[in-house]
Amino acid sequence: MITFKLNGKTVQGDGGEYILPVAQRNGVEIPTLCHHKVLEPAGMCRLCTVELFDGRRSRFVTSCNYPIWEGMEVKTDSARVRQGRKLIVEMLLARCPDVPVLKRLGTEYGVEEPRFKKGDDDCILCGLCTRICERVGASAISLTGRGLEMEVSTPFGEKTDVCLACGACASVCPTGHINMDVVREKHAAHEVELIASEYDMGLKGRKPIYIPYAQAIPNTPAIDRSKCVHFKTGGCKICEEACGVKAIDHTQQDEILELNVGAVVLAPGFKPFDPSKYVTYQYSKHPNVMTSMEFERILSASGPTMGHLVRMSDHKEPKKIAWLQCVGSRDMNRCDHPYCSSVCCMYAIKEASIAKEHAGSDLDCAIFFMDMRTHGKDFERYYDAAREKHGVRFIRSRVHSIEPNAGGDDLVLRYATEKGEQVEETFDMVVLSIGLEISEEIKGLAEKLGINLTEGGFCNTSSFTPVATNKEGIYVCGAFQGPKDIPQSVIEASSAAAEAGALLSEARNTLTRAKEDIKERDIRGERPRIGVFVCHCGINIGSIVDVKGVRDYAKTLPYVEYVADNLYSCSQDTQDAMTQVIKANDLNRIVVAACTPKTHEPLFQETLVNAGLNRYLFEMTNIRNQDSWVHKDEPEKATEKAKDLVRMAVAKAALIESLQEAQLSVNQKAMVIGGGISGMTAARSLSRQGYQVCLVERSGELGGQALNLFQTWKGEKVGAELDALIRSVKSDSRIDLRLGSEIENVEGFVGSFKTSLSSKSGKDTVEHGVTVIATGASEYKPTEYLYGKDPRVVTHLELDRKFKDDDPALKDVKTAVFIQCVGSREPERPYCSRVCCTHSIESALHIKEINPDASVYVLYRDIRTYGEREYLYRKARAKGVIFVRFALDKKPCVSATPEGLSVVVEDHILGRDIAIRADMLALASAIVPYKDEKLAQFFKVPMNEDGFFVEAHAKLGPSEFSTDGVFLCGLAHYPKPIDESVAHAQAASSRAVRLLARKNISVSGTVAQTNPLYCSSCGICVSICPYSAPHFIEKGPFTGRAEINPVLCKGCGLCVASCRSGAINLKGFGTDQIMAMINEM
Amino acid sequence: MLEYTKKIQEIAGRLLSEGKVEVFIGYAKGTVPMMNHPVVIRDSAKAETLVWDSHCGLNLCNYLTKMKGKIGIVANGCNSRNIVTHILENQITREQLYIVGIPCEGMVDHRAVKRAVGNRELEEVIEEGDTLVVKGRGFREIIKKTDVLQRNCAVCTHRNPVIYDEMLGPPVEEQTGVDQFKDVRMIEEMTPEKKWGFFTRTIAKCIRCYACRNACPLCYCPTCFVDESRPQWVGKSNDPTDTMTFHILRAYHCAGRCTDCGACERVCPVGIPVRQFTKKLNKDALEFFSWEAGLAIDQRPALDTYKPNDYNEFIR
Amino acid sequence: MNDWQPKITTFLCHWCSYGAADLAGVSRFQYPPNFRIIRVPCSGRISPKFILAALRHGADAVWVSG
Incomplete structure (x- = not known):
């Protein structure tokens, strides 16, 4: 260690260090243009000249490459230094009069106009570029020529292969002499290519070291070997030096791991269709034709335009956008994808609606489509709202080509309207709603695994085992099983987990390890002793916020007994050190000022537990994501903010207490309500995973709606499969079957329900830990189209019955008509019943099979x-x-004549009525839910305005309710075909097993608690809690006052805020704690 | 009016003597003109102390909170709505109550009467039909009742009881076409600075006696936030910031519950128009949720329901 | 305008807005350092009393987001 004087202050540095880095470390700024911390100093620009006193005399040295020695005295900003520097600046400015950084220096050193003859260069010959080029291993450029002719160049000024066009030179050039255009024009024989960000669909660049996207897990940067210059030249490795914790190892190799597993779930997803082959759509040529995936990024706040809606060619805000549907779907001619991708209609409507939200209502959005397929839950309403409320235009037309507007960036679409008129319309932007496809790589994987694929390249599955492949033990979910949206993918994922769980149920809990139990210290009665740990997070916080200053400030705060700053608070060694510090200092509250509690709170809480403290004696404050990262230009204010945040956290910490987590044992039995396909499948799945199930069915037989169905869309006969399922349920010793039973009452909550059943044979109470609601739905009985008045008019389930019975009369049907959307997509039932189109077509085909000469109309x-x-x-x-096709306002007219039924409908192509004489009319009648209010109240689960139950989350929680321990599947959720019902039932069982398998659940300590002395019994908490956690005390001195069940409480604090009497507090976010923070703000 | 007094006395006497109720809550004549006070009687013989006239502006519902046993009570429109709110908020049960409904034509504002006679000392105020005969030392003046109605009564649209066991007379015609929120809109249209000035002036006289809170049937919490010390929501002095905090929070606690009975304003010893705070919230409750407090016994109040499928988009 | 800077008290819901504020950091969006964030488990936790308390303690504005 060498000690010397810097501007009169004693400082220290290591032997061999130069003056400049030591000065920088001590907060002394020395101007320099040619210094870079990873490069050997060269003393080229001379700006860092300082005055050195060696005990006898003063002289000038360049601080970047002058080594320190014991006892020297350095002055960095004396009058003599400034004067000398002024001359250097003046000369540099004379050489390069227009370089901004020199102009700034000129102003600083008082050089208004150089006295020397002005040149017109912008290179100061600092050599940073040549040094970095050498360092990265290319050595493509160097300082060539002598004296006045010296310049940065490649040998002989030729473009060279040696230059990788990596851009390192441009990144270090202080004056802007070298930029990527210069590299492209002068140096590189290669094309300069920006690295396209995969996440931003190539609309944005990324670095060779990158985190794929902000929420990526693990959130650790990776090196792109194909781009990293080290893997090309063997040089560079600058990142290794920059990394404070030496985490980078360029020698790491790929590893092959062999895992021994009992089941495999395939979830490889899909590949967005590449529309380049639709040459008439100009996708690869025109920047304003983009794919829907690219458009998603444009709409995203974290996207390349930060959510600002602009088109790519000129960054102008578009006024008119068109979406073209079915690009890469329902098309044999141009892409060989005859299937429908299922999701594009809905995402196009979503994109159009959000675009209008971003850009304002004067943005014109037009969606060109063939059939609008909004068959998901609440999708039809969304479609209606987009059309009627937001004014999105829907144009039924397949557009053949997109023509660039001559002389502009606009795009012209020519299309035929429904009336048959040709229209030409100009748009600012066109979005191609691209479909989903299975990549060749996945197809290759399937082949290796010996898995059968469908015609479309998706995994082949049966309707009754929708996630099982043809190989036992290999399951599939998501888009590889068939094109689908998020909720269905989530359902299948759970379903595949259930199937794998059933297969491996015997192995459950055989590979688990018990955690060491550390005794918790009782801190009651202790004065708060707070430890504050302030994190540098490498340079993430430390380079902006004065971490040591914040640490020292924290020491001055009340109850703070210990402070420390850590380079990385989350690293294992720091965690171990923290454990020791807590024990050694008897700390009883811990504050960590670092990153976000959303990711790191559990980690630190674990450290507290290891140190014998209750995990809730912890408070975290965010000085990275919400401070240093967002105020990097205002370091002082960021430091102030960090101090404020620490003060607030300490104020809260002083008031926090140990919290207990309620333990709850889970009754190991499940109840499934409903004995249709969904209910039976759920029961079987639970039983196969080793659990007792009580299956309740109100009617006298199992089977539900499936009893009426003839065959699935894949041609499987429903009857045989259903019989097999019923037999397996009846013979299952774990299933306690209750036919003809109604639910009378339900008490209790997750883990311990008590359900009273009544049947002919009497009343009974069943105790169970979880509940699956699979109560199904029924067929709408039409009042229209002569249904019930003429025997030739039947619903599609009635027609299925005829198919099942092999009704001989079917042979005589010469003309059959199907009418769709009977009772669905109507104002009083504004949802699509999802199954009817497929069902009618399959029935139509069956009629054709029975009698190929029959005329069939749909x-x-x-x-x-x-x-x-x-x-x-x-x-x-x-x-x-x-x-x-008919329109809602022009429904077909049906009348009975002696010769047969007459169906009159307007043909949209002819624009004229056509009359069909039919022997049979089949109505695709809607699926209507039972609207079982009583059941909804028993289990405290919500229902939507159509009468379907409302799941916990429309996308991510489709098989459970927000009420813990209650699960949902089948038609009670929304209309769906058999394959989806089976998957949903297995999903519900999988979600239920998550609870059952734990046997005990410990709930969060962050729950609300009432003080009955303050309670005024007004009942607001009981009324508003979405989770039914508060209830009135039924006996004792506080009868009628409210109490909260910690097991049901989710800790949202809604009741606390609504309690006028101040009788409720939220543990962990106490009123006094929040007030303390407000007070300290 | 007089015949209502008679009827109330008869009914109260009957109910008490028959044992149908244990207590009867009504109004008795005050010792000072226009200052009727609530009275709770248990003995049928005392029924004759009960009166009903245009000075019954206090809210009797205040006395129902967590009462035990059977209770008889008189209730006009706003009081009956407070009874409904009390039932919804578990402060009393419907079965405990025998409600004697009174169609109401509004209460008079004692301050307005005094102003009408030039703030001279009043000795007697006699009600005769639509007029008041006001007597004092050396003067006798006749005032039209409608000219001195309490401001809440002047814009009242629920004069008839919404819940009762017995009605004293035929319902009165409800006022239509009154502009309930004219004053609120006026304040809403002010600039923030003007608004601030308005409210600062409005509460400048407040002495923090909490009479408004005490007169309000909605304020029944065991411990009021103003009395709480951990945390201390509001300072105890009459510092303007604390006073403002008190008035705003009091109003918030009444949001979606206030029936605009006017008791708070009536009892304010320094004459602060405290209804200006609560009325804004009444207006919002009506405009955002189509909600007026205490109209139906089978509907949860606007601010204490939660439905994931609420029809209001801004909530979902 | 003069260089007066408002002091803003911010209540952010742990599950959404607090995460959004984190993401703003991850994305390195720059914004003025005028507010102090209090994390709450849900915007439903916010009582009007907190808002008034913040104003009483000198906040120029209160922002509740969730």
Whole structure:
């Protein structure tokens, strides 16, 4: 260690260090243009000249490359230094009069106009570029020529292969002499290529070291070997030096791991279709034609335009945007993808609605489509709102080509309207709603695994085992199983987990390890002794916020007994040290000022537990994400903010207490309500995973709606499969079957429900830990189209019955008509029943099978044969089934005549009525829920305005309720076909097993608690809690006052805020704690 | 009016003597003109102390909170709505109550009467039909009742009881076309600075006696936030910031519950129009949630329901 | 305008807005350092009393987000 004087202050540095870095470390600024911390100093710019006193005399040295020695005295900003520097600046400015950084220096050193002859260069020959080029291992450029002719160049000024066009030179050039254009024009024989960010769909660049996207897990940077210059030259490795914890190892190799597993779940996803092959759409040529995935990034606040809606060619805000549907879907000619991708209609509507939200209502959005397929839950309402409320235009037309507007960046679409008129319309931007496809790589994987694929390249599964592949033990979920949206993917994921869980149920808990139990210190009665740890987070916080200053400030705060600053608070060694510090100093509250509690709170809480403290004696404050990262230009204010945040956290910490986590044992039995396909499947799945199930069915038989169904869209006969399922349920010793039973009452909550059942044979109470609601739905009985008045008019379930019975009368049907959307997509039932289009087409085909000469008409509004069901639609058209579209306001008219039924409908192509004489009319009647209010109240679960139950989260929680311990599947959630019902049932069982398998649940300590002395019994908490946690005390001195069940409480604090009497407090976010923070602000 | 007094006395006597109620809550004549006070009687013989006239502006519902046993009570429109709110908030049960409904034509504002006679000392105020005969030393003046109505009564749209066991007379015609929120809109239209000035002036006289809170049937918490010390929501002095905090928080606690009975304003010893705070919230409750407090016994109040499928988009 | 700077008290819901504020950091969005954030488990936790308390303690504005 060498000690010397810097501007009169005694400082220290290591032997061999130069003056400049030591000065910088001590907060002394010395101007320099040619210094870079990873490069050997060269003393080229001379700006860092300082005055050195060696005990005898003063002289000038360049601080960047003058080594320190014991006892020297350095002055960095004396009058003589300034004067000398002024001359250097003046000369540099004379050489390069227009370089901004020199102009700034000129102002600082009082050089208004150099006295020397002005040049017109912008290179100061600092050599940073040549040194970095050498360092990265390329050595493509150097300082060539002599004297006045010296310049940075490649040998002989030729473009060279040696230059990798990596851009390192441009990144260090202080004057802007070298930028990527210069590299492209002068140096590199290669093309300069920006690295496209995969996440931003290539709309933005990224570095060779990168985190794929902000929420990536693990959130650790990776080195792109194909771009990293080290892997090309063997040089560079600058990152290794920059990394404070030496985490980078360029020698790491790929590893092959062999795992021994009992089941495999395939979830490889899909590949967005590449529309380049649609040459008439100009995608690869025109920047304003983009894919829907790219457009998603444009709408995203973290995207390349920060959510600002602009088009790519000129960054102008578009006024008109068109979406073209079915690009790469429902198309044989240009892409060989006859299937429907299922999700594009909905995402296009979403994108259009959000675009209008971002850009204002004067943005014109037009969606060009063939059939609008909004068959998901609440999707039809969204479609209606987009059309009627937001004014999105929907144009039923397949656009052939996109023509660039001559002389502009606009795009011209020519299309035919429904009336058959040709229209030409100009748009600022066109979005291609690209479909989903399975990549060749995944197809290759399937081949290796010996898995059968469908015609469309998706994994082949049966309707009754929708996530099982043909190989036992290999399951599938998500888009590889068939094109689908998020909720269905989430359902299948749970379903695949249930199937794997059933297969491996015997192995459950055989590989678990028990955690060491550390005794918790009782801190009651102790004065708060707070430890504050302030994190540098490498340079993330430390380079902006004065961490040591914050640490010292924290020491002055009340109750703070210990302070420390850590380079990385989250590293294992710091955690171990913290444990020791807590024990050694008897600390009883810990504050960590670092990153975000959202990711790191559990880690620190674990450290507290290891140190014998209750995990809730912890408070974290965010001085990285919400401070240093967002105020990097205002370091002083950021430091002030960090101090404030620490003060607030300490104020809160002084008031925090140990919290207990309520333990709850989970009754190991499940109850499934409903004995249809969903209920039976859920019961079987739970039983196969080793749990007792009580299956309750109100009718006298099992089977539900499936009893009426003839076959699935894949042609499987429902009857045989259903019989097998019923038999397996009846013979299952773990399933306690209760037919003809109604639910009378339900008490209790997650883990311990008590349900009273009544049946003919009497009343009974069943105790169970979880509940699956699978109560199904029924068929709408139409009042329209002569239904019930003429025997030739039947619903589609009634027609299935005829198919099942092999009704001989079917052979005589010469003309059959199907009418779609009977009772669905109507003002009083504004949802799509999802299954009817496929069902009718399959029935139409069956009639054609029975009697190939029969005429079959399907009158529809939009055909919604989503996914690979589209093949059925194609087949029907090929077999001669005639499809006639009608509008909601022009429904078909049905009348009975002696010769048969007369169905009159306007043909939209002819624009004229056509009359069909039919022997049979099948109505695709809606699926209507039971609206079981009583059941909803028993289990405290919500229902939507249509009467379907409302799941916990429309996308991510489709199989459970927000009420703990209650799960949902089948038609009670929304209309769905058998394959989706089976998957949903297995998903519900999988979610239920998550609870059952734990046997005990410990709930968070952050729950609300009442003080009955303050309670005024007003009941607001009981009324507003979405989780039914508060209830009135039923006996004792506080009868009628409110009390909160910690097991049900989610800790949101809604009741606390609504309690006028101040009787409720939220542990962990106490009123006094929040007030303390407000007071300290 | 007089015949209502008679009827109340008869009913109260009957109910008490028959043992149908244990207590009867009504109004008795005050010792000072226009200052009727609440009275709780247990003995049928005392029924004759009960009166009903245009000076019954205090809210009797205040006395129902957590009462035990059977209770008889008189209730006009606003008082009956407070009874409904009390039932919804578990402060009393419907079964405990025998409600004697009174169609109401509004209460007079004692301050307005005094102003009408030039703030001279009043000795007697006699009610005769639509007029008041006001007597004092050396003067006798006749005032039209409608000219001196309490401001809340002048814009009242619920004069008839919404809940009762017995009505004293035919319902009165409800006022239509009154502009309930004219004053609130006027304040809403002010600039923030003007608003601040307005409210600062409004509460400048406040002595923090909490009479408004005590007169209000909605304020029944065991410990009021103003009395709480951990945390201390509001300082105890009459520092303007603390006073403002008190008035705003009091109003918030009444949001969606206030029936605009006017008791708070009536009892304010320094004459602060405290209803200006609560009325704004009444207006919001009506405009955002179509909610007026205490109209139906089977509906949860606007601010204490939670439905994931609420029809209001801004909540979902 | 003069160089008066407002002091803003911010209540952010742990599950959404607090995460959004984190993400703003991850994305290195720069914004003025005028507010101090209090994390709450849900915006439903916010009582009007907190808002008034913040104003009483000198906040020029209060922002509740969730």
